[in-house]
Amino acid sequence: MLIHGPGSVTGIWIPPDAINAAVSDSLHAETITIAGHGDDQVEAYISSSLHGETRGGVVVIHHMPGYDRSTKEIVRRFAELGYDAICPNLYYREAPDAAPDDAAATARANGGVPDERLVGDVAGAAAHLRSLANSNGKVGVIGYCSGGRQSVLAACNVDLDAAVDCYGAFVVGTPPEGFPLQVTNLVDQLPNLRCPLLGLFGNDDAYPSPAQVDELDEILSEHDKAHEFHRYDGAGHAFFSVDRPSYRVEAANDGWERIEGFFDTYLGG
Amino acid sequence: MCTYATVRAELQGSAKGPDSKWFHVTDGTVYFDHPVHAMAEHTLNIDFADPSRGPAARVAVELTAQSARELVSAIEAALASAPDALKV
Numbered sequence: 519m520l521i522h523g524p525g526s527v528t529g530i531w532i533p534p535d536a537i538n539a540a541v542s543d544s545l546h547a548e549t550i551t552i553a554g555h556g557d558d559q560v561e562a563y564i565s566s567s568l569h570g571e572t573r574g575g576v577v578v579i580h581h582m583p584g585y586d587r588s589t590k591e592i593v594r595r596f597a598e599l600g601y602d603a604i605c606p607n608l609y610y611r612e613a614p615d616a617a618p619d620d621a622a623a624t625a626r627a628n629g630g631v632p633d634e635r636l637v638g639d640v641a642g643a644a645a646h647l648r649s650l651a652n653s654n655g656k657v658g659v660i661g662y663c664s665g666g667r668q669s670v671l672a673a674c675n676v677d678l679d680a681a682v683d684c685y686g687a688f689v690v691g692t693p694p695e696g697f698p699l700q701v702t703n704l705v706d707q708l709p710n711l712r713c714p715l716l717g718l719f720g721n722d723d724a725y726p727s728p729a730q731v732d733e734l735d736e737i738l739s740e741h742d743k744a745h746e747f748h749r750y751d752g753a754g755h756a757f758f759s760v761d762r763p764s765y766r767v768e769a770a771n772d773g774w775e776r777i778e779g780f781f782d783t784y785l786g787g
Numbered sequence: 788m789c790t791y792a793t794v795r796a797e798l799q800g801s802a803k804g805p806d807s808k809w810f811h812v813t814d815g816t817v818y819f820d821h822p823v824h825a826m827a828e829h830t831l832n833i834d835f836a837d838p839s840r841g842p843a844a845r846v847a848v849e850l851t852a853q854s855a856r857e858l859v860s861a862i863e864a865a866l867a868s869a870p871d872a873l874k875v
Contacts, residue, residue, distance in 0.1 A: 583823055616842035619823045623834045624842040626793050627816045663821070664791070701791055755828065756821070764828050 555638020565597035574785030575647030579661030584618035680784035720753035831855035
């Protein structure tokens with residue numbers, strides 16, 4: 519039954535809460551093209567309400583394995599939670615129309631996603647969300663794993679209203695000696711963090727380790743940057759990944775509640 | 788964690804890949820990171836690929852660290868068992 523407004527439908531009184539719920543989970547999702555870094559045309563997956571209510575926006579940064587089904591599920595979940603959500607395909611330039619795992623392999627072989635390009639693509643995605651007729655003008659970003667670091671990177675360089683880092687490695691910390699990393703930590707950029715940061719971490723994770731999470735906490739406090747960290751015992755890296763052995767249901771469920779509360783505070787109407 | 792580490796090797800050979808078709812392999816990409824399919828948090832991953840044929844032209848392997856070491860030993864043993872004259 520499609521409910522268009524409060525009151526009675528076929529003689530039955532519908533409470534306002536039920537109407538809001540019905541509106542919120544009536545979703546639209548599709549693949550579109552947006553202007554990314556350098557005005558490159560970049561594929562993106564977007565999901566929003568069918569009813570056009572005024573909403574905040576969320577940019578979802580996919581993990582290193584790519585622009586895949588599980589990431590698109592996260593995009594739709596944010597739409598169901600009450601946001602316009604979008605995920606740019608960070609590997610579109612290297613592998614347009616390729617399967618996500620093949621695209622990820624190609625991007626890795628080519629050296630990965632440059633930080634500058636990531637920032638430009640997130641900026642383009644945020645601009646697209648703000649251009650939507652129902653936008654309330656507020657946009658947040660969230661990333662998992664490598665996307666956690668990229669979420670912080672974006673929040674240091676793009677006009678965003680909230681950022682979530684889910685166990686991103688090398689936001690702080692020095693790579694082990696002899697470790698052929700192609701990324702740098704973000705310590706020198708943290709003073710430029712432009713919005714509140716929610717961090718969600720597993721205490722069994724080695725990258726980032728609990729000590730590195732402590733270090734990030736201290737640096738953000740020194741620079742008087744608003745942040746909120748939650749750390750979970752019995753969880754390691756990638757505890758949100760429902761299709762991987764690393765999934766930890768208690769940490770993931772609590773983490774989703776923290777994300778909902780955080781975005782409601784900073785992206786709500 | 789995402790290790791980001793990627794080691795590349797130029798290869799000459801063939802692999803049987805998408806649609807059960809053989810293709811010429813020019814590149815090997817080796818990395819230790821999250822797998823796509825294997826039920827482990829991290830694996831040693833190898834892509835045997837021909838980038839000139841597009842992203843799908845690859846055979847992907849995801850092995851536990853112990854399996855990868857055993858594979859290295861097996862490759863070394865197989866190579867050692869063959870006469871030097873054949874190994875060109």
